[in-house]
Amino acid sequence: MTDKPFSKSILTRRSMLKGAAGVTAGAGALLLNGTAPMTFTRDAWAAQFRNDPGNNPTVKFGFNVPQTGPYADEGADELRAYLLAVKHLNGEGDGGMLNTMKPLSLKGNGILGKKVDFVTGDTQTKSDAARASAKRMIEKDGVTMFSGGSSSGVAIAVQSLAQEMGVVFMCGLTHSNDTTGKDRRRYGFRHFFNAYQSGAALGPVLKDEMGTERRAYHLTADYTWGWSQEESIKNTTEGLGWETVNTVKTPVGAGDFSQYITPVLNSGADVLILNHYGKDMVNSLTQAVQFGLRDKQVNGKNFEIVVPLFSRLMAQGAGDNIKGILGSTNWNWTLQDEGSKAFVKSFGQEYGFPPSQAAHTCYVQTLLYANACEMAGTFYPPEVIKALEGFNFDGMGNGPTLYRAEDHQCIKDVLVVRGNANPSSQFDLLEVVQQVPRSQVDFSPTLFGGELGPYEV
Amino acid sequence: MDSFLLQILNGLDKGGAYALIALGLTLIFGTLGVVNFAHGALFMLGAFCAVSLQKLLTLSVKVKDESITFFEAYKEVPYLEQWFGQTGTTIIEYSVPLSILFSIPIMLAIGLIMERGLIKHFYKRTHAEQILVTFGLAIVLQEIIKACFGANPIPQTPPEFLTGSANLGAWLGMGDNLVYPWWRLVYLAFAGMLISAVFAFLNYTTFGMVVRAGMQDRETVELLGINIDRRFTIVFGLAAVVTGLAGVMYTPILPPDYHIGMDFLVLSFVVVVVGGMGSLRGAVAAGFLLGILQSFASMNAVKSILPGIDQIIIYLVAVIILLVRPRGLMGRKGVMEA
Structure with a gap:
């Protein structure tokens, strides 16, 4: 068997017509088989995607x-x-x-x-x-x-x-x-x-309430959210002129945070930032208060605790310990x-x-x-x-x-809140300090990198 | 210096809990020869005795909350407060100390039922079978608590006068940074007293003497006409009480949830193995030792050299001790050895 010379395989008028007829027939078959939409109406894509409810009620x-x-x-x-x-x-x-x-x-x-x-x-x-x-x-x-x-x-x-x-x-x-x-x-x-928006919302309030000469100590939940929040809040506070004394990672679900809280007492820090959420935050805040941090005076200032991400449920779990503590929240x-x-x-x-x-x-x-x-x-x-x-x-x-x-x-807008010192009801645990407009917490979509990926998968 | 002392206190505190659980575990192993993986569940059940009493004391009537106007909200006013006013409030405030009395008969009963109802059928089985059945029991107990109390931790508060911190630095003339929460100091003292009481009971009572003799040579004690089985059953009950009390007193430090027993179980087994299987003194010593080491490993100076060491220190020490002393710190020859 010999190969056809290359010159013989180039497109001729006959092969072109045969090919065009084939493509037309193929497309017609596809349409008839229903694998592409025949009419551009509602649910026209019905057969093409996972878990299409189809004709289910x-x-x-x-x-x-x-x-x-x-x-x-x-x-x-x-x-x-x-x-x-x-x-x-x-x-x-x-x-x-x-x-x-x-x-x-x-x-x-x-x-x-x-x-x-x-x-x-x-x-x-x-x-x-x-x-x-x-x-x-x-x-x-x-x-x-x-x-x-x-x-x-x-x-x-x-x-x-x-x-x-x-x-x-x-x-x-x-x-x-x-x-x-x-x-x-x-x-x-x-x-x-997100954490960046928490920092952007909290920054001006922290400056007004605590000044620009503060020394902050972070306790951070050791996973993506904790790292992200620590970085954002650290950038914000350092932008205000605060010094970051230490950033310590704590395991999620640690329960007893005493061994992480006691070093704060001697660190020279006058602000403790708890990058914890949920049960961890309730435990770490309760234990920080038990260790007398809120009664301390350091560098001639009252020791303060900040919880950048707050929720009413956490406030409920932490009881009186939450009173007067600043944080941010998505909604109240x-x-x-x-x-x-x-x-x-x-x-x-x-x-x-x-x-x-x-x-x-x-x-x-x-x-x-x-x-x-x-x-x-x-x-x-x-x-x-x-x-x-x-x-x-x-x-x-x-x-x-x-x-x-x-x-x-x-x-959208972000709320800066404070643990309510004088709640008017059993649910009135957070006082809205400021509704920060979205223009103040907006950021470039390219700031943190990332690619969305394709529509069709 | 302050940091050093604070970490020692933290370690003793944690070690107190480990030692109490490990003590109960060792008592059961030393007397009955059973590897009880349901022991963590006893700690959890003790903690939930405190929760149950709190719930009983705060049984409430629902009163409409007038401060909420746009939907019907109700607040709960405990009957005790309604009936007895301030006295009722004080009784509720003391729910954790009262739980000590409440939990003793309950934990004793749970221990006796557990031993008579299940564990005794596995005395002559292999350790692997004992582990399987007791671990299964632990999961069952855990799920029962989850079904009754939910999955979320339930905070417990100590009496008002024990909620703050003791300024140890001022007492010792060491500055204001050496402060330690009152309740943790109470827990430490309680653990010390309970451990001393168990040792005194075993060393200075006739019952304890018989039990110790039984642990040494069961057959000879039986030949003397003593019903050693009954005494060992009671020891199981006592171990349940000791572990349960450890759980009750730990609730203001860590709000209990259904999983709290499992969190402590693994560490307690490490404590028992490091201390030496069957050695009561070893269990207590290892409990405090590992608690202190865990606290020191969490110090920033240590973590900056060895990141993550706080998470593995206990297991690392266990490996080293078992390599150097295969029977643990105070283990006896022939225990759990073929």
Whole structure:
């Protein structure tokens, strides 16, 4: 057998016509087989994506929250908020923020005519357990979106799973810069603020209240969120002229922090910054107060404790120890805008107490995803993602908010709060010191690097 | 110097808890020859005796919270406060010390039921089987507590006058930086007293003498017509009480959750192995030694040279001691050896 000379294999008029006929026939076959949309109407992408609800009367969400572990309190409140969001989406209850959200495409009859159903999982505040639980939700339960949080380590781990599997993940409580920074993903969205924004909001208040000559000592939870927050707060305080005496990493769930607190007594520091959250923060703050830090005078100044990320649930756990301590928070139930009032009323009527910031962010995220599906007219993830990217909305408790397209981070107001010394009720544990406008906490989407990745996976 | 003394105090405090748990563990191993992996659960059950009493004392009536206007909120007012006013408040404030009395009969009963109901059936089984069954029991107890009390830690507070710190520096003329929380000092003193009481009981009572004789030579004691089994059952109950009390008193230091026993169990086994299987003195000495080492390993000066050493120091020391002294610090020949 001999090869044809190269000159014989070049394109001739006959082969060109045969090829064109083949391509046309192939495309026609593809269309007839239904593997590409024949008509550009709602659900035209139906057969192309994972967990397409198709003709099912329901669409399923997965709520993957820490039901055990150091952030279990937040997890329980997140779950309450998700259940309330589902209720409101399905047209039950008083509608909550569906009455105040602008612009709103949802009609209060489910999403795209389908009722919302859900499954829940326990992340145990562990990345591997959270991924396993999320995987089960996607593969076994067939969820079209999953959500949850309270640990940035977990959020980052499941966000990358979301990208791999092509299912949207709406982050719950996650505060690390990395979530929408270097570890950002096309399929992950964060409504919650980040550590950089905590620093930017707290800086001016710390300067006003504590001056510019301070010596700070950091105790930091040893994982991505802790490192991220320490770095952001350190940059802020050093920018004010403060000196950083030491930064000490502590294991998550350490329980007894005494061996980390006692060195603070002799360090010459006059401010202790606790980069802890949840149960860790309750324990470390309680123990710092037990060791008499708040009664100390150092360098001629009163010793101060700062908790950069605060929540009412933590304030509840720490009791009187929280009084007078400064921090920042994403949202607080005492806000008087229409969205906050509507949500607090719904939540309070349902459960008998006001929601936490974790509950708020999870509730808002669920409505935002649902609204994006309605806007896109499909559950097809790339279209839903495009609807969320660059979406400007209001009436959700944080003032006018932008879901930034470049990093999937919401840009909105941030609250600086203080443990309330004279609470007017059992829930009035945090006093809002300042509602810092979003212009003051805005930052470049390229600041922390990262690539979102493709729409199609 | 202040830092040094503070870390010693921290170490003694932590060591007190390790020593109390390890003491109970060793008592059971020394008398019954059982490797009890449910021992951490006894610590947890003790802690939850304190939680239960607090819940009983704060049983409340729901009163509408008038300060909340936009939804119906209720606050809880304990019956004791309603009925007895300030006296009721004081009784609630003393719930942790009162839990000591509350937990003794409960822990004794739990210990006796555990031994008679399950452990006695495994005396003649291998250590591996004992470990499996007791570990399974620990998980069951843990899940029961989780089902009853939830997964979140439940804070306990000591009486008001013990909530602050003692200025040890001022007493010793060493400056103001040597301060230590009152309750931790109370815990340390309590651990010391409880350990002394156990040793006094074993050394200076007839019951203790018989038990020690039984630990040395069970068959001969039985030949003398003494029912050593019954005494060993009581020892199991006492070990449960000691461990339970350690748990009760630890609640103001660390709010208990269902997992607190497991957190201490592994460390306590390391303590027992380092001290020498079956040696009561070894368990106590190793408890304090490892507690102090763990505290010193957390010092910034140490961590700057050996980052992460605070997380592994106990296991590192255990490895070294077992290499140098395979029977532990005060272990006896023939215990757990083929």
